Amino acid sequence: MAGTKKDAYGAGSLTVLEGLDAVRKRPGMYIGTTDSQGLMHCLWEIIDNAVDEALAGVCTHITVTLHRDGSIEVEDNGRGIPVDIEPKTKLTGVEVVLTKLHAGAKFGNASYNAAGGLHGVGSSVVNALSSRLDVEVDRNGQTYHMAFHQGHPGVYADPDPAHPSPDAPFRKTRKNRPTELEVIGKVGARKTGTRIRYWADPEIFNATARFDYDQLIDRVRQTSFLVPGLKITVVDEHIEETGEPSLDTMVETDVPGAKADRGEQIDDTQGAAVDAAQEALERTGAEDMQQELQAGTETALESTVAPPDDAKGGPGHRRVEEFCHTGGVVDFVDFLSHGEPLSTVWRMTGQGSYHEETQVVDEKGDLHAQDILRTCDVDIAMRWTNGYDTVIRSFVNVVATPGGGTHVDGFLQAVTRQVRKTVEENARKLKVNLKDPKMKVERDDILAGLVAVVTVRIAEPQFQGQTKDVLGTAPVKGVVSRLVDKQFAEMVSGARRGYKEQSGRVLEKIVGEMHARIQARKTKEVTRRKNALESASMPPKLSDCQPGNDDIAELFIVEGDSALGTAKAARNSAFQALLPIRGKILNVQKASLAQMLSNKECAAIIQVVGAGSGATFDIDQARYDKVIMMTDADVDGAHIRTLLLTLFYRYMRPLIEHGHVYAAVPPLHRIALTGPRKGEYIYTYSDDELAGKLEQLDRDHIGYADDIQRYKGLGEMDANQLADTTMDPRSRLLRRIRMEDAEQANDIFSLLMGDEVPPRRQFIVDNAEDFDRSKIDT
Incomplete structure (x- = not known):
């Protein structure tokens, strides 16, 4: 329609704000x-x-x-x-x-x-x-x-x-x-x-x-x-x-x-x-x-x-x-400290360098990219008190960074690494059982009672926004981490003169925090499991783990009863639970909520996980830290994993979002070595890997038995083989399931598992030429 305001839109409609008007x-x-x-x-x-x-x-x-x-x-x-x-x-x-x-x-x-x-x-x-x-x-x-x-x-x-x-x-x-x-x-x-x-x-x-x-x-x-x-x-x-x-x-x-x-x-x-x-x-x-x-x-x-x-x-x-x-960050930490100090103020200072590409103004006033060698001055002071609160103040060129940034990340990374190393070296003195997987110092244990001021001075730091809340200059993390690694290690280990007694008190406090955390979790887990068992009896086929290991507990969803028997003998019952499923579970992408809840296998999985389902799912109530799908290394096993993932994605999505869902990777073949290396075994996970490994053994003149065992399923392994290859955290191989793009993941599940067959058929036809065996684990 002629003469409307839309037709009047032109260059005259544009507003240019000059100077400070913007x-x-x-x-x-x-x-x-x-x-x-x-x-x-x-x-x-x-x-x-x-x-x-x-x-x-x-x-x-x-x-x-x-x-x-x-x-x-x-x-x-x-x-x-x-x-x-x-x-x-x-x-x-x-x-x-x-x-x-x-x-x-x-x-x-x-x-x-x-x-x-x-x-x-x-x-x-x-x-x-x-x-x-x-x-x-x-x-x-x-x-x-x-x-x-x-x-x-x-x-x-x-x-x-x-x-x-x-x-x-x-x-x-x-x-x-x-x-x-x-x-x-x-x-x-x-x-x-x-x-x-x-x-x-x-x-x-x-x-x-x-x-x-x-x-x-x-x-x-x-x-x-x-x-x-x-x-x-x-x-x-x-x-x-x-x-x-x-x-x-x-x-x-x-x-x-x-x-x-x-x-x-x-x-x-x-x-x-x-x-x-x-x-x-x-x-x-x-x-x-x-x-x-x-x-x-x-x-x-x-x-x-x-x-x-x-x-x-x-x-x-x-x-x-x-x-x-005039005392600088040492005075600052002293001012921020409350309660009885366990140590004097420990100070770490130094300088590091890194390369950075930045825009530089030349003599004509033009900007050009140039690689510049930067210098980073680091000044950190810290002490522990007998309290529980953590106070960490961070600054870049005197500007506060309440959101932290790369300088704080480097500091915490190095401190955590050195404390853990020192605790392991003094495990007997500190009464820490290294064989117990729960006995591991966490960052929260270290931060309890810590007062620290972390400052760096660098030219042209990269902040997130004009308000400068977070430092984003990536190389600073490495500079700070290396400096703290060296200087803090001497302090916390007592190697530096005058620090032995102080470091002893600090380590005792940190280990004490660890024991208190573990005990609190045990109490919470016992209560949680008791409530879960009282509210509804667990499925009789569940072989649960011992209570009190909530932070490391693992649930293995096992394909078939035959694999269950072997897995029972291979597992560590202290923290590994087993739940067998029979064959392929319901495809929840096509089923209604009522159909899903009435399905025994789906209902058992939701009940055992213990965190609810759908909108009411509360990840903090989950009874296990890892949910591991342990299926056979064949097409049927891959299909079962896909069905399980569909259930997790539709009704327990936070498990995937927070990285708690894994797929076990059992081997396909076992090569028994002979000669001087008799009794040793090599496991391979694909036919191509087997062929390459055999060629390497022939080339290196290493003998092996001709009857190479091929596993048709998990039930064909004995307990030791299953433990070594699939269940023992020290030697197993797991694949963490990630979901980088929620919208894309939703589209993929709808396409591959939904009701509409033609789009799925077309997807297979379109991608048949791009099929790559290395992208699947069968």
Whole structure:
């Protein structure tokens, strides 16, 4: 129909969002949410930029000020944002950093070797989502200033310059006009730094968004642990008059408050205590701080201060908290630990390298793929306490990764491996029976009471999303694992001097956790089996295993009574149960639910598994860890397995999804060797494998009996042969049934086992030419 809106669709219907308008249109893409979480995320972006300066070794003090008007100011004494002209955009560095997405100094390796901000969107996103943002930069002996409104540069006409406001008249910078960066004062030639003050835009953040002071303090304290020697001060101007500070409050120095006006610095108003503290910091210097660290000194400063009542801004105390730790992650673990420690804080540090292909900006500003040798610095501290809770904090370049990632995976992998190895080596002393398959240390046993901080510093880490919750750089796992393998092994084994007694206590706790877990599972299993037996009697043909081995129990579904007799003699009754079935069970793909439940074989399998069926199936109630289909290695056996898989897929699907269903792989032939190797046997699983093995034996001049045994079924094996080849976990071969694509699996079962014959016939015809014997196990 002519003249409709559909016909009017053309290039004129397209909307192009330029600059930071896209951020304001879709803020959730950059800060996650527009509630309290997003509000705090904006602050983290600005603080992390200052912390990156500290990581680069050019910043020693960061101040975060919460002003009474709701604005937040972050000040650092780093190098200051560049103020010169960026050649490509013809804009000052300040305007580029605060108005251009994906712009910054962290895409290469020149200015930052390890930084928290990597995408070049942090500062510009905060600017876009602020009703006003002011930036001041100290560089070249001068103080530069620039203001923005919702991401656009311009000039505010503040009625009272001492109290800037986002509601003041604003004149936006016209296009093609020089930047509004202006010089507003002078500073010492060696003084550098950046001050960013912003007002979150109420048009962006919802009415429920609230600033969380406690969350800020936790983040600042955490950062002070991770960057030893960095002093971070938090000033809160919202505190009302409360009288004199309490006796248990440590008095410390104040920090600069709001400026008298934009053109003046207020260093003279700080007081003698501030000057003394600053001079002490300058006297100490970074070199002396490093010497203290190397000497093993660990100092910490956390304080609260009440400034004089005559401070500007009206009556009331400004809450000031200051954090500075020189012990690094060791102090952090000590802070996180609760309960009686079983060990001192164990620290593992080192460096590794890996190759990574990444896009590198060349001299012309173009991106090209290049293989780069990366360096990964690892710093880990850990200890065990007598408690049961696990506390693991992980960080990449000081950015928290609450979701973990490859660095945590490498740490846990190495710790688990070394603990298990040490327990096995000291099994007699620790009273661990290695012959008992249940006596195996699990990761949960190791994690009980563990407090650990895992940090790595790498260039251009790969995070999952802008919020950086999980580290995805794959090679980091190997670097961390190798380092922990070497250093932790010396500690937990007691080989390193001073660790023998500590490692003994740690291993005793871990083994104790293992015994407690095993005992709890036994109690649970006895109760579960009792309830199952009381609710309905088990099928009389079930040869069940002993209770208490729920975590390793195995159910063998055996084809035929003849194989059952041999299997009874071959099994380990402690954890292996047997359920025989007669021939081919019902094809549940074609049958109704009522037909399936009335079928004796299907009902017996569901009852023995003990976890229900269909929508009510609860995998946590399953009585066995493995369900193993043990059928003959022939066409009929393959058909029976397919029917069983159809039952599991339609009515007990979580068993397959979680990898609890297996197919036994019995051999087809047995070759008896002669001569010096008489009494040895070789098993093969196909005719092609048999022919190849015989050729190899002839070529190696190894004798064998001419009467090669071919098994027509499991019942033809004796108990020892069945145990060695099919049932003993130490020597058997199992195939785990996997389901990678649920939709595809559903289509395959419907095609091969459903009611419609023509599609199945056509499938066979179409794929007949591609038939490959190696793809089947008959």
